[in-house]
Amino acid sequence: MTLASRAMARLASWPDLTEARPSCGTGRALRSAHGEIVHFHSDREVDLHLTARAIHRFEDHLKGATVVRMVPGSRWVTIRLEVDADIDLLLTLVSVALQSHQAWPVPRDAPPAGCNDHRRVTLSRDILTGG
Template sequence: MTLAWRALAQLANWPDLRQTVPSCGQGQAVSSARGEVVHFHSERDVDLRLTDRAIRRFAKDLRGSGAIRIVPGSQWVTLRMDAASDVDLLLTLVSVALQAQQMAVDPDDRPAVGCNDQRGAGFVKADLGRI
């Protein structure tokens, strides 16, 4: 079982989360009552929806991780699942995302529009240089 699918199996067992079809149509998703939280696009690439406030709050830490890609203007961050610690990071960030969803509406937050997979913002381009 790949790291991403292991994370998906763990999240599918969390209370208040359910496995769903992602709005982008690629892979699997996990949603809460307030909307989609995670898209599993491949065995390694995962998009996680955070609020603008959460991204601003953790931007320095997120950018410091080689496993995370932030796309300007997107409420989704992309995680590359290469190590067991990346699963732990994803689970922690899902907790952050769920807490952010439950907080009062942030006037700076925009409606979630398409995940990063739809923007071609995953790690695929980085992989092409290795081939």
């Protein structure tokens, strides 16, 4: 069983999430009552929809995580699942996403152009941290 399939199985059991077809058309997705939350695109790549407020609040932590990639202007972050601990990070971030979407639902905070799967530009950790 791959890391992504294990993460998907764990998240699919959460009562606030249901499996859905991803709007980007690639892989599998989970959504809440407020919209799509997570897209599983491959055995190792997962896109997670955070609110702008959550990204701003946790920006330093997201930039510091070597498995997290951010695209400027996107409210989706990409998480690369490389080891078991990355599943724990994903679960934590999904919890943050669910809480953010429930606490501060903002109509303009819907994902503007879809997830990061079809975007080519990602920032490396060195660029994000100024290194």
